[in-house]
Amino acid sequence: MPSNYDNSAGFYDRLSRLFFGRALINSQVYLLNYIPEGANILIVGGGTGWILEKITKLHPSGLSITYVEISAKMTALARRRNYGANAVVFINKPIEEVEDMTLYDVIITPFLFDNFTEATIENVFVHMHRSLRPEGLWLCTDFQLTGKLWQRVLLKSMYYFFRVLCRIDTTSMPDIESRFVKYGYKKTADKAFFGEFIMSTVYRLI
Numbered sequence: 001m002p003s004n005y006d007n008s009a010g011f012y013d014r015l016s017r018l019f020f021g022r023a024l025i026n027s028q029v030y031l032l033n034y035i036p037e038g039a040n041i042l043i044v045g046g047g048t049g050w051i052l053e054k055i056t057k058l059h060p061s062g063l064s065i066t067y068v069e070i071s072a073k074m075t076a077l078a079r080r081r082n083y084g085a086n087a088v089v090f091i092n093k094p095i096e097e098v099e100d101m102t103l104y105d106v107i108i109t110p111f112l113f114d115n116f117t118e119a120t121i122e123n124v125f126v127h128m129h130r131s132l133r134p135e136g137l138w139l140c141t142d143f144q145l146t147g148k149l150w151q152r153v154l155l156k157s158m159y160y161f162f163r164v165l166c167r168i169d170t171t172s173m174p175d176i177e178s179r180f181v182k183y184g185y186k187k188t189a190d191k192a193f194f195g196e197f198i199m200s201t202v203y204r205l206i
């Protein structure tokens with residue numbers, strides 16, 4: 001059962017800012033510098049869509065963006081964003097159900113994989129992997145546990161909060177890195193944020 005953030009759409013950005021300051025934003029903005037001119041981009045789980053405005057600051061035009069979001073309310077907020085003269089197609093569906101023959105230059109998954117479990121991540125990963133062209137870039141930001149107790153406590157609290165509010169049934173982080181290794185990606189850049197609790201990585205499909 002895919003998660004649904006509808007119940008939190010109205011205050012999600014304010015809430016995440018309260019917990020993490022600008023770390024959630026900075027960790028994603030760091031990756032946007034790797035987007036080439038004129039790229040064809042798939043964004044999955046972009047939430048309220050502020051990322052579109054950050055992308056537009058760097059690329060006011062020339063991009064083709066497909067924005068896939070499972071939450072109808074998040075998608076509605078994203079549609080209202082300023083994305084300049086870039087072409088954006090919004091798809092309000094779980095990515096697993098999007099049958100799209102496009103081969104993208106760039107895939108962006110900002111805090112998407114923390115919604116999946118070891119049992120469900122493989123299917124969604126492979127689905128997106130098939131949409132990336134050879135030499136394409138996958139810009140991935142997500143939480144990670146580096147052995148610190150406060151990280152485990154914070155992650156558990158977040159899962160509990162979203163389980164109550166949004167009926168999200170995930171309770172632990174899946175292993176994201178091993179999927180990129182398994183499907184032939186090379187890590188070309190990375191940066192940690194918020195006491196290493198957040199990792200932003202640029203992967204290239206080789």
Ligand SMILES: C[S@@+](CC[C@H](N)C(=O)[O-])C[C@H]1O[C@@H](n2cnc3c(N)ncnc32)[C@H](O)[C@@H]1O
Pocket residue numbers: 002003004005006016024044045046047048068069070071074093094095096110111112115
């Ligand atoms: C943790 S939120 C992150 C939102 C945004 N990236 C941010 O950083 O503010 C995860 C987002 O992924 C979306 N999502 C979860 N599962 C999805 C799926 N299977 N397909 C598409 N979107 C999904 C949720 O609706 C939610 O907006």
